[in-house]
Amino acid sequence: MGELTSWRDGPTKQAIEAFVAGLDERAVPREQRVAVFDNDGTLWAEKPMPTQLHYLLQQWAAAASADPSLAQAQPYAAAVSGDFAWLGGAIDKHYAGDDSDLHAVVRAIVRTTDGMSVEDYEASVSDFYAKAHHLTLKKPYSGAVYQPMIELLRYLEANGFTCYIVSGGERDFMRPMTMEYYGIPPERVVGSALGLQYTDDGTVRYGSELAFLDDGPEKPVRIWTRIGRRPMLAGGNSNGDVPMLDYTSGLRLLIHHDDDTGRGDVPYDKGAEAALAAARQNGYTVVSVKNDWSRVFPD
Structure with a gap:
């Protein structure tokens, strides 16, 4: 079977x-x-990069555009500049047992959805899946x-x-x-x-x-x-x-x-x-x- x-x-x-x-x-x-x-x-x-990070980078770039002061700190600086080495390093450090940079990422993640309804977040994520393409495969994430x-x-x-x-x-x-x-x-x-x-x-x-x-x-x-x-x-x-x-x-x-x-x-x-x-x-x-x-x- x-x-x-x-x-x-x-x-x-x-x-x-x-x-x-x-x-x-x-x-x-x-x-x-x-x-x-x-x-x-x-x-x-x-x-x-993990798919959720692709989504978050879009959200953080938009947040920094609305509030330019955010772009002075990570991970917003990476989202604005397109230099993702810091983010990759934060993930690598996490897997090595060091979460010092991960805390900044978590704070930015929480800020993205703070006060949002679960339905609005679901709609935002669903829209991302409908439009986004994998960065190197160049096809929808379903592929x-x-x-x-x-x-x-x-x-x-x-x-x-x-x-x-x-x-x-x-x-x-x-x-x-x-x-x-x-x-x-x-x-x-x-x-x-x-x-x-x-x-x-x-x-x-x-x-x-x-x-x-x-x-x-x-x-x-x-x-x-x-x-x-x-x-x-x-x-x-x-x-x-x-x-x-x-x-x-x-x-x-x-x-x-x-x-x-x-x-x-x-x-x-x-x-x-x-x-x-x-x-x-x-x-x-x-x-x-x-x-x-x-x-x-x-x-």
Whole structure:
């Protein structure tokens, strides 16, 4: 049931199929078949920058245009100048355990939505998805999803799994597209969250604080809080996914971006060094983009 047509025959594809077949042989009930997947770099391309950062840069540039004093500080200065090295460094430092620059990014993220209704934010994000194109692939973000991972979602569902997204990305930024792009409804999206409050006009609005960052050790906590089960299968690609993978009771997939063949997914290990080391120590199944996927993106 389900077809992994974009997966090359080999040990990785065999490991997936053998794991699912073993559940059938043991008659593992459907309700226990929970799979969780990171988003950026796992289900779609995260280079040259995560999709949400592309959206935020547009918002920060507009904010700095309205209030030029903002352009004197990061990350607004990067949005105005187009020099994104500082932002890339902030993300790299986060994966290395240093959040000194990330705090400025979080403050700017919160400021973007402070006081906005959840419906207005959803409309803004949906408009972005309708118009924006991936910066290097030059096609809509719907074409930047990884075709083999979409097939894996369908394969698992055909075999009784319920699939969730568990991402460090912001939950309400992902929700407007997950059903169309991945076939995963918004109620199965777990991510970082901005603070919310109910106001007297009958509206849910964003507040002035980040509620939590769903990365690293926070991921297992959010999985339990939202799902109430330990996953039987998980997929990730970065250092921040290691706790989620270790929390998983069965098959643990680590996407390794090693494809140097020019198919659009640039090779990189930065931000995944600890995950690759953990794969050797903890027995993850490493998915080679170069060797395990016969194609990367949808036609």
